[in-house]
Amino acid sequence: MKTAAEYLESMQSLNPRIFLGGRQVKLMEDPTTLTVVRANARVYELAEEPQYQEVMTAVSPYTGERISRCLHIARSRDDLEKRAGMATLTSQMLGTCNYRCVGADTLNALAGITWEMDRDLGTDYHQRFVNHLKYLQENDLACSGGVTDPKGDRTKRPGQQEDPDVYVHVTEQRSDGIVVRGAKVSQSGAIGSHETIVIPTMGMRPGEEKFAVAFAVPNGAPGLTYISQYTPFTAERELMPDTKYLGNPLYGQRETCIMVFDNVFIPWEHVFMCGEVKYSGRLIARFAKTHRMNCGGACKVGFADLIIGATQQMAEYSGVQKAPHIVEKITDMIRISETSRACTVAAALKGREEPAGSGFFMPDDIFGNVAKLTVADGFWEIMKWAGDIGGGMAVTMPSELELENPETGEYVRKFMRAAAPAEVRLRLAKFIQNWCAGLHGAGTWHGAGSPQAQKMALYALTDLESKKKLARDLAGIKE
Numbered sequence: 001m002k003t004a005a006e007y008l009e010s011m012q013s014l015n016p017r018i019f020l021g022g023r024q025v026k027l028m029e030d031p032t033t034l035t036v037v038r039a040n041a042r043v044y045e046l047a048e049e050p051q052y053q054e055v056m057t058a059v060s061p062y063t064g065e066r067i068s069r070c071l072h073i074a075r076s077r078d079d080l081e082k083r084a085g086m087a088t089l090t091s092q093m094l095g096t097c098n099y100r101c102v103g104a105d106t107l108n109a110l111a112g113i114t115w116e117m118d119r120d121l122g123t124d125y126h127q128r129f130v131n132h133l134k135y136l137q138e139n140d141l142a143c144s145g146g147v148t149d150p151k152g153d154r155t156k157r158p159g160q161q162e163d164p165d166v167y168v169h170v171t172e173q174r175s176d177g178i179v180v181r182g183a184k185v186s187q188s189g190a191i192g193s194h195e196t197i198v199i200p201t202m203g204m205r206p207g208e209e210k211f212a213v214a215f216a217v218p219n220g221a222p223g224l225t226y227i228s229q230y231t232p233f234t235a236e237r238e239l240m241p242d243t244k245y246l247g248n249p250l251y252g253q254r255e256t257c258i259m260v261f262d263n264v265f266i267p268w269e270h271v272f273m274c275g276e277v278k279y280s281g282r283l284i285a286r287f288a289k290t291h292r293m294n295c296g297g298a299c300k301v302g303f304a305d306l307i308i309g310a311t312q313q314m315a316e317y318s319g320v321q322k323a324p325h326i327v328e329k330i331t332d333m334i335r336i337s338e339t340s341r342a343c344t345v346a347a348a349l350k351g352r353e354e355p356a357g358s359g360f361f362m363p364d365d366i367f368g369n370v371a372k373l374t375v376a377d378g379f380w381e382i383m384k385w386a387g388d389i390g391g392g393m394a395v396t397m398p399s400e401l402e403l404e405n406p407e408t409g410e411y412v413r414k415f416m417r418a419a420a421p422a423e424v425r426l427r428l429a430k431f432i433q434n435w436c437a438g439l440h441g442a443g444t445w446h447g448a449g450s451p452q453a454q455k456m457a458l459y460a461l462t463d464l465e466s467k468k469k470l471a472r473d474l475a476g477i478k479e
């Protein structure tokens with residue numbers, strides 16, 4: 001497995017075409033793109049630490065070697081539970097994305113679908129997939145996951161769009177591979193990954209074959225451009241001479257980008273679906289199943305642990321920790337977070353082999369969807385109480401730099417202290433600001449799919465007929 005140092009070294013030799021804030025930047029030089037690299041390096045480091053080995057690593061049935069769990073295909077309920085555990089752990093340690101998460105879930109969805117296509121259609125996608133997976137595992141490569149297309153006018157199908165490029169599609173099939181055009185949006189950490197694993201954003205229908213495409217693409221392949229998100233946090237990081245004054249100093253925000261595919265060539269050995277529309281819906285459904293448990297649920301439980309910890313700490317710094325309403329609010333935060341944790345554990349423990357006979361395991365849909373939905377609403381609630389207990393200071397605080405200013409330092413020390421000195425209160429308030437007045441609300445809402453998608457899935461998956469029958473039987477109503 002790669003060490004964190006080896007990962008950092010491997011990033012030096014990449015040269016992705018990245019734009020940020022209207023200018024081209026270098027991955028290993030820009031203060032914002034560096035947060036992605038640092039977060040990824042920390043994930044490699046966690047895998048090296050003996051106390052996290054069970055969660056962060058697994059033994060590959062393909063290579064017989066210990067590998068990163070980010071590249072492992074779940075083969076049991078225990079694997080699913082540990083995968084969810086990894087999502088929580090990395091969130092606790094980073095306070096931002098484990099940028100290898102979406103890649104892990106696209107790989108898990110592809111394992112089963114390629115197996116199924118080969119069984120039904122006599123293709124060789126699974127063998128290609130396994131060959132590539134072994135290469136990823138042997139080299140311990142970081143993979144991001146390219147799922148979300150720009151989608152253009154949401155009322156129109158891909159083929160009806162004015163510009164077909166709003167969905168990634170195949171423009172040419174050659175003897176040696178395919179050429180793809182389009183874009184994937186909101187791509188977490190793609191800039192700092194070795195590869196991106198691309199799958200269709202939704203199920204395609206007959207006539208939409210060119211959009212039913214899945215493949216692996218290396219970072220910086222000719223024709224790829226990464227246009228990074230730009231937020232007030234990016235500007236603040238660019239301005240701040242010392243990162244310790246930022247809310248999440250080392251790892252920053254969840255950094256995403258638009259990944260543009262301008263006629264990118266993909267050799268056949270890296271193509272895992274090309275035109276099989278019938279299987280594209282199942283592919284995205286399996287991805288959603290695993291991603292809602294991991295990113296939708298378990299990851300945000302790790303974030304919630306950080307917010308709850310910061311809020312309790314701030315209550316103590318302010319001297320209000322024993323007030324009954326504070327205890328009640330902290331308890332409410334814990335209830336929401338632990339309910340979400342319970343749903344992710346249930347999704348893993350109720351997981352099953354899918355497709356039957358493949359040996360691959362997927363989490364339970366209903367619990368996975370409920371985990372994401374509980375988090376989507378619950379995260380706003382948790383942030384509400386953190387904002388309440390943190391006080392107005394979380395959004396009105398002066399810069400910590402004032403402490404070093406001879407003209408204002410003493411005033412700030414004097415008026416910002418409470419049951420703890422101004423220094424720690426300011427530092428923690430900035431941390432709370434990072435969550436409550438930042439990008440995480442909308443990010444958590446849409447990450448792993450907008451909640452309406454989970455509600456539709458939950459309604460469709462639930463056996464309402466059997467529930468109706470239970471009610472009719474007990475009420476004494478005959479058919």
Ligand SMILES: Cc1cc2nc3c(=O)[nH]c(=O)nc-3n(C[C@H](O)[C@H](O)[C@H](O)COP(=O)(O)OP(=O)(O)OC[C@H]3O[C@@H](n4cnc5c(N)ncnc54)[C@H](O)[C@@H]3O)c2cc1C
Pocket residue numbers: 102144145146147148149150151154155184185186187188189254256442443444446447448449450451452453
């Ligand atoms: C922080 C963050 C990280 C992310 N990381 C990744 C990543 O690494 N890889 C990746 O592939 N994706 C990633 N995503 C993308 C994420 O999966 C999408 O944001 C999500 O699926 C919603 O899609 P959208 O953003 O295009 O929203 P939209 O589709 O614009 O949704 C906006 C609203 O419109 C509604 N809507 C959409 N379509 C329809 C329709 N046809 N009919 C009726 N209502 C509709 C939605 O329910 C929602 O209410 C990330 C997103 C975030 C916020």
